[in-house]
Amino acid sequence: xxxxxxxxxxxxxxxxxxxxxxxxxxxxxxxxxxxxxxxxxxxxxxxxxxxxxxxxxxxxxxxxxxxxxxxxxxxxxxxxxxxxxxxxxxxxxxxxxxxxxxxxxxxxxxxxxxxxxxxxxxxxxxxxxxxxxxxxxxxxxxxxxxxxxxxxxxxxxxxxxxxxxxxxxxxxxxxxxxxxxxxxxxxxxxxxxxxxxxxxxxxxxxxxxxxxxxxxxxxxxxxxxxxxxxxxxxxxxxxxxxxxxxxxxxxxxxxxxxxxxxxxxxxxxxxxxxxxxxxxxxxxxxxxxxxxxxxxxxxxxxxxxxxxxxxxxxxxxxxxxxxxxxxxxxxxxxxxxxxxxxxxxxxxxxxxxxxxxxxxxxxxxxxxxxxxxxxxxxxxxxxxxxxxxxxxxxxxxxxxxxxxxxxxxxxxxxxxxxxxxxxxxxxxxxxxxxxxxxxxxxxxxxxxxxxxxxxxxxxxxxxxxxxxxxxxxxxxxxxxxxxxxxxxxxxxxxxxxxxxxxxxxxxxxxxxxxxxxxxxxxxxxxxxxxxxxxxxxxxxxxxxxxxxxxxxxxxxxxxxxxxxxxxxxxxxxxxxxxxxxxxxxxxxxxxxxxxxxxxxxxxxxxxxxxxxxxxxxxxxxxxxxxxxxxxxxxxxxxxxxxxxxxxxxxxxxxxxxxxxxxxxxxxxxxxxxxxxxxxxxxxxxxxxxxxxxxxxxxxxxxxxxxxxxxxxx
Amino acid sequence: xxxxxxxxxxxxxxxxxxxxxxxxxxxxxxxxxxxxxxxxxxxxxxxxxxxxxxxxxxxxxxxxxxxxxxxxxxxxxxxxxxxxxxx
Numbered sequence: 001x002x003x004x005x006x007x008x009x010x011x012x013x014x015x016x017x018x019x020x021x022x023x024x025x026x027x028x029x030x031x032x033x034x035x036x037x038x039x040x041x042x043x044x045x046x047x048x049x050x051x052x053x054x055x056x057x058x059x060x061x062x063x064x065x066x067x068x069x070x071x072x073x074x075x076x077x078x079x080x081x082x083x084x085x086x087x088x089x090x091x092x093x094x095x096x097x098x099x100x101x102x103x104x105x106x107x108x109x110x111x112x113x114x115x116x117x118x119x120x121x122x123x124x125x126x127x128x129x130x131x132x133x134x135x136x137x138x139x140x141x142x143x144x145x146x147x148x149x150x151x152x153x154x155x156x157x158x159x160x161x162x163x164x165x166x167x168x169x170x171x172x173x174x175x176x177x178x179x180x181x182x183x184x185x186x187x188x189x190x191x192x193x194x195x196x197x198x199x200x201x202x203x204x205x206x207x208x209x210x211x212x213x214x215x216x217x218x219x220x221x222x223x224x225x226x227x228x229x230x231x232x233x234x235x236x237x238x239x240x241x242x243x244x245x246x247x248x249x250x251x252x253x254x255x256x257x258x259x260x261x262x263x264x265x266x267x268x269x270x271x272x273x274x275x276x277x278x279x280x281x282x283x284x285x286x287x288x289x290x291x292x293x294x295x296x297x298x299x300x301x302x303x304x305x306x307x308x309x310x311x312x313x314x315x316x317x318x319x320x321x322x323x324x325x326x327x328x329x330x331x332x333x334x335x336x337x338x339x340x341x342x343x344x345x346x347x348x349x350x351x352x353x354x355x356x357x358x359x360x361x362x363x364x365x366x367x368x369x370x371x372x373x374x375x376x377x378x379x380x381x382x383x384x385x386x387x388x389x390x391x392x393x394x395x396x397x398x399x400x401x402x403x404x405x406x407x408x409x410x411x412x413x414x415x416x417x418x419x420x421x422x423x424x425x426x427x428x429x430x431x432x433x434x435x436x437x438x439x440x441x442x443x444x445x446x447x448x449x450x451x452x453x454x455x456x457x458x459x460x461x462x463x464x465x466x467x468x469x470x471x472x473x474x475x476x477x478x479x480x481x482x483x484x485x486x487x488x489x490x491x492x493x494x495x496x497x498x499x500x501x502x503x504x505x506x507x508x509x510x511x512x513x514x515x516x517x518x519x520x521x522x523x524x525x526x527x528x529x530x531x532x533x534x535x536x537x538x539x540x541x542x543x544x545x546x547x548x549x550x551x552x553x554x555x556x557x558x559x560x561x562x563x564x565x566x567x568x569x570x571x572x573x574x575x576x577x578x579x580x581x582x583x584x585x586x587x588x589x590x591x592x593x594x595x596x597x598x599x600x601x602x603x604x605x606x607x608x609x610x611x612x613x614x615x616x617x618x619x620x621x622x623x624x625x626x627x628x629x630x631x632x633x634x635x636x637x638x639x640x641x642x643x644x645x646x647x648x649x650x651x652x653x654x655x656x657x658x659x660x661x662x663x664x665x666x667x668x669x670x671x672x673x674x675x676x677x678x679x680x681x682x683x684x685x686x687x688x689x690x691x692x693x694x695x696x697x698x699x700x701x702x703x704x705x706x707x708x709x710x711x712x713x
Numbered sequence: 714x715x716x717x718x719x720x721x722x723x724x725x726x727x728x729x730x731x732x733x734x735x736x737x738x739x740x741x742x743x744x745x746x747x748x749x750x751x752x753x754x755x756x757x758x759x760x761x762x763x764x765x766x767x768x769x770x771x772x773x774x775x776x777x778x779x780x781x782x783x784x785x786x787x788x789x790x791x792x793x794x795x796x797x798x799x800x
Binding site for chain 2: 341342344345346348349350352353354355467471487537539540541
């Protein structure tokens with residue numbers, strides 16, 4: 001019997017039964033291993049129906065048993081347990097049963113096989129393990145680390161990067177840049193035959209674990225298939241040559257208040273493919289962050305990189321349920337309980353959002369509750385099945401979140417002890433950010449209508465508790481003589497005359513932490529911070545628009561043009577430059593002295609634009625198409641851009657980002673993706689001036705009210 | 714998202730728009746003062762929300778009064794200061 005140790009790269013169902021594991025071994029081999037693996041799902045409901053289901057299934061290749069198993073909300077239930085040794089077949093089997101018996105309740109029917117594997121073996125994706133082998137068959141598997149380890153041994157991946165020379169949606173690429181370790185060269189696309197031969201040789205020679213592409217999902221892999229069919233040259237980009245690549249169709253969906261477009265996807269077997277242009281939050285935390293999420297969620301990295309963190313947190317909840325013998329409902333079953341109108345008004349609130357005191361303020365500390373909502377869920381045991389119950393055992397959600405919360409806190413603590421230039425900082429930051437996103441969405445999923453383990457009352461319990469804690473924090477601060485300038489869901493901006501160093505605020509933070517029981521951290525002390533007023537009425541404050549300079553000169557800005565995705569790079573660059581000028585002001589009083597420099601910079605920028613010295617791509621405006629083209633009464637600029645492209649035969653989907661320039665022509669805009677470039681003379685310079693003026697006005701407005709808040713009593 | 718009860722901001726917006734014929738009939742100078750009343754209510758949206766009232770506009774009126782009282786207190790303070798300065 002053989003043995004191997006290494007990192008677990010991939011797990012998926014084997015078409016011939018059982019599962020396939022890919023192990024990256026300590027001696028740099030990539031082993032394709034097989035393992036017997038039974039999967040089970042359950043059906044519950046009327047006994048007469050279950051009896052019929054039994055008869056329906058008995059001649060199929062499954063093992064049937066009558067069992068009792070735990071439903072999170074209903075307790076123990078009598079169920080029909082259906083097991084198969086062929087995980088690849090479970091969807092088909094379940095689909096047939098569900099079509100014939102739609103009124104039964106189903107459990108554990110759609111759990112990714114990687115999650116089942118992890119729950120059963122405790123070995124996790126990207127983690128280290130030792131396998132005992134009989135030929136290619138895994139006999140036993142022993143985990144050698146945990147996804148909660150703070151400093152896992154990095155997995156030595158071979159990464160191949162493939163990038164076309166332009167955006168294929170705009171122009172036809174002429175070459176593909178290939179990068180691997182120190183090698184960097186181009187493969188010409190003029191002859192698809194020669195290109196395929198070249199790429200095939202590279203894949204064989206390099207044998208990458210990860211193919212990192214730009215436009216791989218939407219262009220390269222579909223194109224490879226097409227060229228392969230045209231030329232007859234077979235090219236299977238999988239490491240597992242027995243499998244075809246898995247493709248998923250493009251879709252548009254509504255989430256977090258906006259329509260999002262997700263391009264088609266290409267998933268590989270035995271190696272990974274990530275398209276950097278078709279990922280969710282990859283831009284924020286990169287490969288390290290995506291790997292961290294894959295490690296802790298148990299979803300494959302190809303899934304995790306493309307899906308929202310919500311899918312990750314759902315997977316983690318499923319894992320907790322599997323480990324604790326709780327069945328996972330196929331469909332959500334919990335509905336909102338009945339309430340009186342007064343009860344509903346009392347319960348249906350979000351976080352506490354104050355209206356800040358408009359204007360510039362000096363020596364302001366921003367203090368944040370660390371991961372406030374998850375911390376509340378864990379500390380107060382808020383979970384759909386525990387809400388409203390006293391002394392309930394730890395619920396499913398707190399059980400899922402606790403290790404996540406602890407790991408992020410530990411990473412943050414390590415980070416705070418490291419020098420900012422330490423080579424580990426970037427990686428640790430990416431990992432902490434990746435975990436943060438999982439924690440952030442967990443709260444939303446408590447109230448999400450499709451979440452398996454969601455119940456709106458638990459969602460409301462969290463916000464109610466958060467509002468109470470914020471008010472407690474405000475009272476503590478005011479008792480200690482601070483002015484609370486602003487409060488926003490989980491952070492407070494406080495000020496007191498004579499208080500300006502971080503240490504001055506330590507007693508306050510300790511007092512708040514003691515009162516609330518939730519850790520609180522100092523984000524920093526602002527030399528000055530500006531809270532902005534509404535553009536419509538200067539007397540009305542806006543809660544989520546502010547900017548300020550910390551004592552070390554670092555800027556922080558929220559809600560202003562610089563943060564908006566639809567702002568052009570040109571305006572963003574200039575607004576940032578003006579903020580940097582203002583950051584040199586040490587006090588609110590000095591702020592006004594810097595305004596002439598800001599205005600001079602803006603005038604200079606306008607001259608540059610008029611003279612044609614601004615690169616045209618910096619003027620692209622990017623806006624999402626928020627409805628179908630026939631849904632507009634008067635088309636938005638994005639819709640007009642879409643109409644221009646549609647006239648040229650381009651397919652446009654809802655939620656897609658449209659890029660365009662403001663121009664002097666019939667529709668007032670010029671779609672960036674049109675083949676013909678815009679004549680620079682037709683650029684609507686005045687429109688860009690207006691955009692810039694607005695951004696400049698935002699940053700200089702606060703100096704009109706360089707005042708400290710009145711202290712009356 | 715996902716809220717059944719509309720937010721206080723939305724409720725104030727609705728009340729304001731309901732009162733738009735009233736506002737329209739006011740003189741331009743009074744319209745500015747009228748807008749100021751709503752602006753002062755909007756400074757206390759968090760507190761109005763916390764009051765959990767079935768009729769939040771009642772609480773909004775209280776917020777308007779609060780801002781007025783504050784303004785009077787500030788003016789009072791200023792008056793006292795000027796009196797003291799000028800003997």
